[in-house]
Amino acid sequence: MSIPPVTLRRVFWRCLFLQAAWNRRGMQNLGFAYAIDPALRRLYADPGKRNEALRRHLATFNCHPYTAAAIVGGAIHHEERVAAGEEPTGAPLAYKQVLQGPLAAVGDGFFWAGLRPFFGALAAVGTLVLGWPALVAALLVYNTLHLWLRWSLFRAGYRTGDAVVVRLAALALPAWAARLRDGGAVLCGVAAGVMALGAVGRLGIGAGALALLAATSGIVVLGLRARLLPTVYAALGLGTAAGVVAQVFRGGR
């Protein structure tokens, strides 16, 4: 028995709640069971078998919330075969256990360390230069891309099962992540330059130099693993002190 498209869409919608009850014991276990539940209801008319299937999906699970969609789709693929008597009941669980680590690594590396911070930096620069329309545009593009990828991974997992790994590899996400990280660093540099120019306009050339000095010092100090918030307070204090000196200097002229 195959799952109707409307049920698949319902499962995908529920995938968006995967981390709603993230917990220290089972991590995303409850979210996974919640997501796959509509499909299990279709597959197992017998309440006992449905509850048994739900219980196996309450086992510990943790993955990246976007790439986990592929595993939810693949788990349905295997549950269809379990319901048809073609696979043992442990097959969906084995599938999840094998894929959750690698897909978490791919998701963290591409989405959390590449795509999202890239769009965060892009939105920041866009807002600095063009205002809210650039912010809205950046968010629209990011979400179109990320939701399309989530849906594509879910569908590929459902259709191909274990072969979703091949489909994922074809996307070459690690290579794209490296490019996005380089691009993101460039965008942060552009942001530093734009903010320095803004400071020159507001407070004079000295403030522009201060912005660039803070950026340079920040790169060095944060590279030495200084904690972020104390460093922010230090920058705020030193910058304010520089402002007092500038005021005194101007007053004395």
Place this chain on the structure above:
Amino acid sequence: MDYLVVAVVAGLAAVERKGFLQAMLSRPVALAPIVGLALGDLPGGLLLGPPLELLWLGAVNMGASLPPNEALGAAAIAAAAVLSGRALGTGVTPAVAALAILLAGTLAALGRATDRAIEEWNVRLATRAEVLLDRGSPRAAMRENLYGMVLPFAVSAALAPAVAAVAAWVIPAVLRSFPALNAPLGWGWTAVGGLAAAAGARAFRSARGIGLFAGAAVATFAVGWLAGGAR
């Protein structure tokens, strides 16, 4: 009424950040303008969003590790700045923004602790779901997942307006008492902006990132300067 609005926006951001969707709406670059818009000062939110985003670009929830709660911090900072700017009649100025980050920034670190406590609390939901399943109530068991969003909403909805209220009382008092601080604090905000850009570049952990960052900063400044963009 303003604090109720802040509570709702901060609560929804807490849910969007982890429990549902993760569409960047709770990132500082979006959340600060949303808070500004909700309180009637979009330009104020837009002033705060970019530096806060760059500052917390590396705040990412990977595996079981917990970063500072940048959404809680951004909501409180933005609300504090907008309400202070309104009280002063100036809107969000760099001086107001600098004091807002000084007073409300630590909430992001506190948010990490509350996030950990929520994850511990959620173990009860998972256990309860198992019990309900054993009792033959699968629908009730699965609803437990949705209840996991209640506590993050409530914690952020309580903390963000509370901290914003304190900051919105302190900031106008300080700037009215010491108006000469306005210009120096503007310099302080400038330094925070430069540091934020550096923090953003560091967050990318790119092998060539530092060189690319420095080159882009100098080139942007030089081109802007030559084009007369320094205004």
